Amino acid sequence: MGHFGMQIQVRLFAALAETAGTRAFPLDVPAGSDAGAVREAVQAHFPQLRGLCGRAGIAVNAEYTGADHVVKEGDEIALIPPVSGG
Amino acid sequence: MGHFGMQIQVRLFAALAETAGTRAFPLDVPAGSDAGAVREAVQAHFPQLRGLCGRAGIAVNAEYTGADHVVKEGDEIALIPPVSGG
Amino acid sequence: MQSGAVLIQLTDEALDPAPLVESVRTDASGAVALFYGVVRDHNEGRKVLYLEYDAYRELAERQMRLVADEIVAAHDIERVAIAHRFGRLEIGETSLLVAVSSAHRAAAFDACHAAVDRIKQTVPIWKKEFWAEGGVWLDGTPVDSAGESPA
């Protein structure tokens, strides 16, 4: 942390959660990161997610958003694999 | 009945029954009558049904049939106003 | 082949959807579409107080079964159940239930809709509408065609 970093909360679901072995964890990312950069950082942290993250959408604070959405300290960033409810 | 007549059972429903004041009655018709002739005989018996019988279908023994279906002694002939269930 | 019409009911008591749904569902079902026909408080600009349904019971039951068999034959579905009520029905009460099971949802929706249409066209049931000032038997679909097509 400090001037150049911030902590956000990451949430994973379904195949992403199972493959990573966790559903939620804090992650330090550079200040000013957008959601797409967070998705990259998650893949750097869990290389086994590389294949799965490509088609994952992103939600910030429980709202769908684009990869260019700039995140803030404390935001909750969820990676959303292709949905299959119903 | 004799050689030239037979008795059938007539059933009426909905507006027909209400207008005639009855839901079921026996009727004597000539032997060899078809269902259309029975419908005519019902209208002769209850002139107030004239306007309503025009669009009425016919069922004999609880099966839809055409006006040319020949009826037998004891058959149940129902006049079926346009249906409006559901 | 077993008939796809599993429950056909014509009654003057309140309709219960649970046994219909249970009767159509199989372990291969992925979807059940259930339709409720409900008595509403208006029709053609008039305030409706209640309805009274008349039915030719023997033929109506036979015809409901025919519709169910027809729908099973024409659609990629599993089973159809139909219940219709007669007698006096108050606003909000259910006059008709149609349940259709299928592996997939599109066929279930299509078949259920088609069954409701067919029931209204061919089953010998009639409704009389009552307002504050009186009532009238509603006009409907002549059954010539209904008499012809199932034969």
Place this chain on the structure above:
Amino acid sequence: MQSGAVLIQLTDEALDPAPLVESVRTDASGAVALFYGVVRDHNEGRKVLYLEYDAYRELAERQMRLVADEIVAAHDIERVAIAHRFGRLEIGETSLLVAVSSAHRAAAFDACHAAVDRIKQTVPIWKKEFWAEGGVWLDGTPVDSAGESPA
């Protein structure tokens, strides 16, 4: 105008259709279409033993409400209620219920079908299929479009 979404439920307990139907029906309703998504015993040629549903609960509830509002805005209907279950579901159990009320049946059927399609495309819920030899999270619809279109 009052929201047409009257009951939105995401739960790990068995779904009960009665409160959904009661919540959508008004005295102006002539039709209620109710859809059941049911766990079936096969998928793509494989025998399925059970399913497990995962959900992003906060977003899923929000998204179910969005779908309901969207459907009310796009169709000539009255109200929409949606319930989705998560956790482990056995064969024959209900995973999804969608109820739609309308004065007339065609709109109720169309809107109910559209709502089910939309739920499957946009709500963050996932199913894992279990067979005798293992299991897999099913592939589904990427949510890029879902993320864009409601915004």
